[in-house]
Amino acid sequence: MTPDDPAPRETPVAPPLPFWPYFLRLLPLIVLWTVMAALLAWLLYARAWWSEESDRADMREWIDNTRIFRKTLAELTREHVDLLLDDAPGPDHANRLKNKRAEIAEQVRAMTEPPRVYSAQLPLFPEIYTLEVDFTGVPAPPGRDTSPIRWESPKPKPGGHARAQLHTLTLEPPLSRPGVAAAIRLEYRLHTYHQMQKQQDDFRFWQTVTASVLLPTTVFVGWLVLRYLRRERAREVTRFLNAHAHELRARELLQAQVAHQLAEQELLEAQVRQQAAEHATEELTRKVLEQQLDTARLESRAAEAERAALELKSQLYASIGIMAGSYAHNIKNLLVRPNDLLSRCIDATGTTREQQGMLQEVKNTLGTVTERLQQILHTVRRDPAKAEAVTRVDLAALVRESQGTWAEMGRDKWKIAISAAVPAGPEWVTGDLSHLQQAIENLVFNARDATFEMRNFLRDEAKREPDPARRRHRLLDAAAWKGEVALAVRRDGAEVVLEVRDNGIGMTPEVRENCLKTHFTTKRDNALYEGYSAGMGLGLSFVAVVLEHHGAKLEIDSAPHQGTTFRMRFPAAERA
Template sequence: MSTDAIPPAPEPVDAPRFSPWRYTGRLAPLAVLWAVLVGLLAWLLVTRANWNEDSDRADVREWVDNTRVFRKTLAELVKEYVDLLHAPDVPNRADRAHDKRAEIRQHLEAMVEPTRMYTAQLPLFPNVYALEVEFAGVRDADGAPAETLGWTSPKPRPGGSAKAQLRTLEVEPPLDRPGARATVRCVYQLHSFNRMQQQQDEFRHWQTIAAGVIVPTTLLAVFLVVRAVRREQARELEKWRAAAEAEHRERELLAAQVERELIERNLLEVRVRQQELERASEELGRKLLEQELNAAQHKTRAAEAEREALEMKSQLYASIGIMAGSYAHNIKNLLVRPNDLIARCMEAADGPQHEMLDEVKSTLGTVTERLQQILRTVRRDPANAEVTRVDALALFRDTQRTWAETGRDKWKLAVTADVAPGSALVTGDLSHLQQAVENLVFNARDATFEMRNYLRDEAKRETDPAARRQKLMAAAGWKGEVHLTARRDGDHVVLEVRDNGIGMTDEVRRNCLKTHFSTKRDNALYEGYSAGMGLGLSFVAMVLEHHGGELEIESAPLRGTTFRVRFPLVAE
């Protein structure tokens, strides 16, 4: 059934309400008479009560405005003081402002001095307890807010009931400066207690007269209004009862029909909601299936990306292994002939020559063994490390001893170490860790090479011969430094490789750990050194990743570089 078929319910008959506008014409003369009477009495009472006080305030204001101690009034002195403070080009402004403040204080004291001399002797002389000038928006010569200038009576102010006799008068002299304002505040007592008592008695007398007139007239007016309102409400109530009975009969006839229609409408709404819920459930199921499909696709892509990364790493290390194997094979073939020649020479030599040849043979054996160790390290993936306990402090000591002599004789730099005593055991692959530390040392060495070359180029670009010769001597005397530091820090060991080399820019520092990234490739400065392939620092980063190490790099152009590595310690 359509909602349009429901017959409209009859409009309910509201209960009668009192409307004061109906009685405005009838009660207007009485209300006007009452209002005029009350207003007249109130005006007479207030005027009579405040006449003396208004007269006193006018007398005190005239005294403040027109008193001239020496040709000028207080308002004129205040205006001159404010104008002086707002005139920055006046010579000796601070001294003149100080003199003007003193003049105002003397004027205030001179004004109140007669009142103090004739206290309680002349009836019109007030008792002044405070007279001060307060400034707003005015600053003195030092830029601070202008201080308040005033005089305070040494005589204490009255307390108790006499405190109500105190009056405060505030006068604002006119100023020509926008935003500047001055307030003259006077606290005084003009009349004696008897005069105030008479004034209060007179005020209460007039209050009694006013109450005696206003209260009866008010009660009479209220009585007349209430009686008229009750009569009108009784008539309206009868009309409302008749309309309510008719409405009640009509509502009973329509109640059943309206209730049946509401039930049908509710059933229809329930069916519509069920259909909407079914559609929402189907839509939710479809979205869940789409999300599961997307999640499965993401997992598949992640697995493919991980597999591709592993394949790239495997290809990288396979290429490195093939290259390193080729180099090692060629170097070992080259070492076969020197070993045979040394063996023959040792058969024919004796004494000191035999000992020196034996040392050369031992050195060649050490080179061969070291070559085999490097070959095994480079061929093996850092993810497949041979985990043992490694003494990190001993590793740094051995690295310094291994490369100190080579650094001094061949690289022309000092390889020093500051290693804490004792041991610091970490879990890892000795070969990988050793190779990573040596890569950091080689990177520091290359940085000193670049720094030495930079100093020489800067010296050559100098146009002044004397300055160029001085810079060339300084560049020739510059010494590279690679300093190794190892120490325990709580449950970690901290390893640092610091150099005084060329340093790195922010862009180089962000990319230096990426594979094949290098600033040395095709640079003749590194010819003959293992540099320029972009594999050293990336190998270090990979080793640290598989050993749980953390790497920090501090560097700035021409200020050297510090590589700081943190490894977790294991229980000894």
């Protein structure tokens, strides 16, 4: 292998597939499979436990409606509790208590004897093992018998696996005295062995049906996922190899150009050496050739500069997508007011001075939208060979302008007061004017939504007030509540501090921890501000990106129902 031979090419390795984009594409399929599995599990559970719940309902009805001596067991229990708690007992009170306990015991015996005697002849009769009336929850005076009245079957309870068929039912009959409780406990077995076996067979059958449906579905879903990932992997590998091949071709072409220039340089140097001993005319020719050599070197440097400019251009194009998404989110917020005014104009029956004013406001707002679109076009068409530096921005003037833009709309439409406390002089920072303006507007919109949620919270709390007079007073207070959004700029040492404070709903620690994440929002399913904000989860994440690019720090102070303060610290620029 000679030095002139090209180096062997290494096979490029494609980068791994990104996780989240493909996971979000597969999320509907995964959710569908999960819902189906949950539905089958629920059907299996309902099938397994329906029979037992039906049996318990039958036993409750048997205890509540069985009358032996014209009264149910619950009514006799309530009468006995009244006798135990009688504050003015008569001379025969002890006999009445004794007779009532005997009556309850006879009622219990009369209810349990028929199922015990005829259990072998009538298999569907319940097998009663214990029926007890418990008075331990009755605070009777000393000397009055509150011991339980209990009946136990002489038939032994089943053991082994059959013991699982025993059930215990506890009922608390309604009493006329608050804080007093009596309990009726029943231990029984309702179904026979063959019926239990049939229930278990049915349960196994539905288990088999569920498995036969869920297993093929899981295999099919896994096959779809695997097929989709393989196809996407093949596409990614193809795109990567094509890009790598294009890069290799460009590199080979550049190497060929450099080799050609080096060959020309060597030829010129040989001609200079051959003509070194010749006449003065040949000396002049040599100088001309040296001049040509310098020109070739300059062209080589120009080619290297052009390659560096192309690399810069590709890096700039990679960031255009992120910037375009941020501009689109802000344009969505700007269209809130024009859409509202257009709807009102369409519903009107004539053109009045007020409607003319609304149309003019629509025109002004759409003009602002046009300016934002021009900013997007300027970013997209920016020449990669001409790098544009950030500028000095007067943060105080920017906040003052934002307050003037949104104060009227906040007062008339949003029912909030937007104020600004800024110094009279400029406060300079270094950054992108458009990005800073959008970040401030995103924070204002976020504060607007927070005040609307707070107003709804106060109204809902007032509606829960049981006292009509206080409820009316609290509703009036909720209607008179005023949202506030305060912007402030101040100097703090070598930093310029920008604060956006509101008296809205505030944030829990969990929301405060996740609020800067992309697509995280608490307004996804809330019709905030009459349906104009759907909650895309992009506003605060865009603010975080802008602050990071400007070298600024963000502090968030918030508590539930106590409002929120966003505090941004920018490095101060040198004064002019």
